[in-house]
Amino acid sequence: MEWRVEASEPWITVDPSIDSTTTEADAVDVTIDTSGLTACNNYEGTITVNSNGGARVGTISVHVIIEVTRVLPDYAVIKGPPFDVTITFAAPDADFHAIGLTDFAPNGWDVQVDPSWCTPNADEVNVIDSKVEIMWYGPGTGYPAGTSFTAVYKVTVPNDASLGEHTFANGTLEYYCGTTGHEIENIAGDSKIEVCVEKPDLVITDKSENWQDGNFTVSYKVCNIGAGNADASKATLYVDGEDVEHQPTAGLTSGACTNVMTFSTEVDCPCGETLEIKVCGDNEDVVTESDETNNCEINIVEPATGVCCPDSDVTVSDQGVTDNPESDPDTYDPTNMPPDVTWENAKGFYLETTGPDGCYEFFVRFETPVETGFTLHKLPAWAEVPYTIVGPNTIRVELCINGGVLDPAFVLAGVNHPPVADAGPDQTVYVTPPLPQQWLPLMALAPMTPMATH
Secondary structure, rough: OEEEEEOOOOOOOOOOEEEEEEOOOOOEEEEOOOOOOOOOOEEEEEEEEOOEEEEEEEEEEEEEEOOOEEOOOOEOOOOOOOEEEEEEEEOOOOOOOEEEEEEEEOOOOOOEEEHHHHHOOOOEEEEEEEEEEEEEEEOOOOOOOOEEEEEEEEOOOOOOEEEEEEOOOEEEEEEEEEEEEEEEEEOOOEEEEEOOOOOOEEEEEEEEEEEEEOOOEEEEEEEOOOOOOOEEEEEEEEOEEEEEEEEEOEOOOOOOOOOEOOOOOOEEEEOOOOOOEEEEEOOOOOOOOOOOOOOOEEEEEEEOOEEEEOOOOOOOEEEEEEOOOOHOOOOOOOOOOOOOOEEEEEEEEEEEEEOOEEEEEEEEOOOOOOOOEEEEEEEEEEEEEEEEEEEOOOEEEEEEEEEEEHHHHEEEEOOOOOOOOOOOOOOOOOOOOOOOOOHHHHHHHOOOOOOOOO
């Protein structure tokens, strides 16, 4: 026997729609697509089965309910701090009114709600044990179709709640659409949430480098910003990704910090290079934390302020930098200073260096950022020297040792720009065209009228 199944409405689909059979019973999947249907309404369609053995017609009735969404925290909650539960839905049709939302927190949990936490503002709210009731009566003609509703209430897990999963039971939504109603629908379905113990969260704060003679040590604090207490652990110092020292950290209560701690390792920052300095709390992961991704603090360290040369054959016996070379004319002699050079924002450095004759790279790090567009001058002649800015406060310059010694001073400075005249606002100039040639004799004969004097 051959058969065909046909649906009367586009929101009804059948699969398969055509087939044949002998004696067995064939199954046909019927799917109802409500995406194009309006909630709060009833719909009806038919399915017709035609075969060479006859025809049968079946009726399908559909009542479209409102889609309601309940949103719980996507993390495990702890006892004490309240958290939000949010329920959303939309008016399915015009004249949507007399709306009542009921939802259920786990038994014994504290629930709070306020009309102003809801959108639109609720007209009435009630809390009965762990049940919350929120009502919107609606304006005179009801809420228009598409109006968005958001209900928010706060829940607190009691101290005697057990750890593990707890259930928010199925709630209900009651309403009228015009004179149709009163409709009552189950909403959201059961939702699970996990209650866990309060966890600590260890972070590094107050990290700093302590410089002395070109080397530095690293100081820091470990703080517990989590809700739970932390057991003892270890902090670790990394230099360019290599762990160089571990230090024990005492247990910390919630909100507590260690005193300032300092690693004993003295770190050498090579001339012209930078180092990545990282300090991590609980480096061995012995403490279970609420956030395992924020244990480390990282920064990039440049060499100490001053002048250095990375070549081991060169010895810098004395050096210094300044952001105010004008104040030290004995070191930064202005005698041959070009007239267009200015001391404004200028920087200076000097060095006393010995080594084999030849030219070498030197790095100069100032206290403050280097200005772009400045010229480097070698004193006392104030000769220009090329250089490169290699960091916010650092320049690289090639200097040459002659006779085994290099001991000049240098000034990095800008130039005075000549003042620009202000011509004032634009003026409109009127130009009179020349008189015709035949008028000139008449102008010569015309008497002049003397001007009155006062």
